[in-house]
Amino acid sequence: MNIHEYQAKQLLAKHGVAVPFGIPVKSLEEVRPAAEKVVAGGSSVIVVKSQIHAGGRGKGTFITGFKGGVKLAHSVDEVMEFAGKMLGNVLVTKQTGADGRQVQTLLLAAGAKIKKEFYLAVLLDRANSRPLIMASTEGGMDIEEVAEKHPEKICKEHVDPALGIMPYQARKVAAALGLKGDLFNTGVKLITSVYNTWWESDASMVEINPLCIVEEADGKESLAAVDAKISLDDNALYRHKDILEMRDLNEEAELEIEASKFNLNYIKLDGSIACLVNGAGLAMATMDIIQFYGGKPANFLDVGGGASREQVTAAFKIILSDPNVKGIMVNIFGGIMDCNVIATGIVAAVKETGLKLPLVVRLEGNNVVAGKKTLAESGVAIITGDSMADAAQKVVQAVGK
């Protein structure tokens, strides 16, 4: 699960990470009082930040033509003006796709006097199953680009999960960032707190980009997480009720939410051939084979091990609500499930949804002969495929016609 920047900063602040003062607002009425509070806090610049689950906000464009999903305002009136153009409007960035995302929340943050930018992240290193702290002096940049062009500028520190982060490790990272004096000690504390946020929240990634040296009103320098991104391990949300409340359904595709109600794992893609498969690996492989034979998959859909009649019916309805779908391929390997039960479910679902599109079904496994017979005698127009390859070729051909 992903959360918004303002929520990520709340989590970080809870673990002792310094973040610029900010207030999230969801309606225009809230904007003026919030902006006044930020100004009252001593900030002459207010950053108005669109809260969507996608990067590239600053360089994004609203579909109204208004440029920039992150704006610097120098007065409360200017905040009001920007907020009016951003709240409720759809922002398109390089990560949102052409449809963009509607901005339903703005973060009004105190503008910081930034002296230097760093990159700091904690994630899982799958290669050795340990938490990894990554830091770089090249803040504010795309870290993948830094990793490719200047790998020497990235400091990596693995943490032993039995010990947690040791002080010397935080010192190594702070030194790699070139922090000195008081800032060094502040950095050690901050790095430790960021790691603890990752561990204690069951995050899959905590990314602070940029982490900044900022100049305070009194001229002193300190460190602050000026932007932050956190994604959480879905499997662990059951033990974080507070974080689960941060879920924003507006950021999730409607069909994907609907699918999750039936324990279906559905991801919409932009092709024309829908697929319905049991098992995640087989579902991916089915998408691949559709593409191999010249078609384009419309979705990933794993109905899981059970594939009950209710699930299959729900799956058909979800598939059919995608207007791009021109044909369907069902690919079931009924290892333990009875193929005849699945076939009966498919026939019932076709009748209930009044399916008119070409439907190719490939069934294999337990009691498959009876299952194929049920399909053949159903009176429903179903094309049967003998293998994955056969079914994929048939559905591509049917849709191409």
Add this chain to the structure above:
Amino acid sequence: MSILVKSNTKVLIQGITGSFGARHAQLSIDYGTAVVAGVTPGKGGQFFEHGGQKVPIFDTVAEAVKQTGATASAVFVPPPFAADAILEGADAGLDLVVAITEGIPVRDMVRVKRVLIGNTKTRLIGPNCPGIVTPGEGKDSHGGCRIGIAPGYIHKKGNIGVVSRSGTLTYEAVWQLTSRGVGQSTCVGIGGDPVNGTSHLDVIKLFNEDPETTGIIMIGEIGGSAEEEAAEWIKQYCKKPVAGFIAGATAPPGRRMGHAGAIVSGGKGTAAAKIEAFKAAGIGIANTPSEMADTLLKMM
């Protein structure tokens, strides 16, 4: 021979009284697997009865091992308690713990993995995996060792090793082999999570040493770099033909495709990179999942 388990391996089932565990305990007993014990805390002293067999239930794995001599276990315990169940199996000195449970938090597995690194006795397979099957010699491979949730009857005793992150894709490969009259030595599902106990490479090494295994099918998917690591080793050391398939070439980056570990992030873990690594290692590439068995058989 076979790897990891033989037809007479004594198996215990952690979570035998839950509906999922019970169902698959029954199927393993039907397959002829030596299911010698069940563990459900608080139900010690009771019996799990199926097909005329009475399987004793114990409160702890340690007790079950002591009383029955079980050396392998299947974990069907719900996600919040699964990490503890795995470590209990390791603590009891089992040779093999197969964690079927899907949905274990990554942090729990990071801790489990940390403990198991220093443990040379217990091998963990999974979690979030279909388990392991060494086919038997009877009808529909009856009499083999089935730990987990794979359909037993699709197997056939023979000489091909199969290793995969995905359940149904493993069944697909096994079925392709069996339909062509080609049997399997052992089939191992290592699971779809980002942190797992046994990697592709670990299993490939075992197959390479197993005199009965003459060819290997390795099925991978997007995410992580385990397939690349296995390919690198195969290139230098593997004495046997290997055919491979990678699922997820059409998966959009940044999206988890069902399995917790199946995600392309930051340009890493793409199908294209894995297929390249396979090619460089001389692994036969199945262009489609329909050609996994044929690709290997052509090489042999």
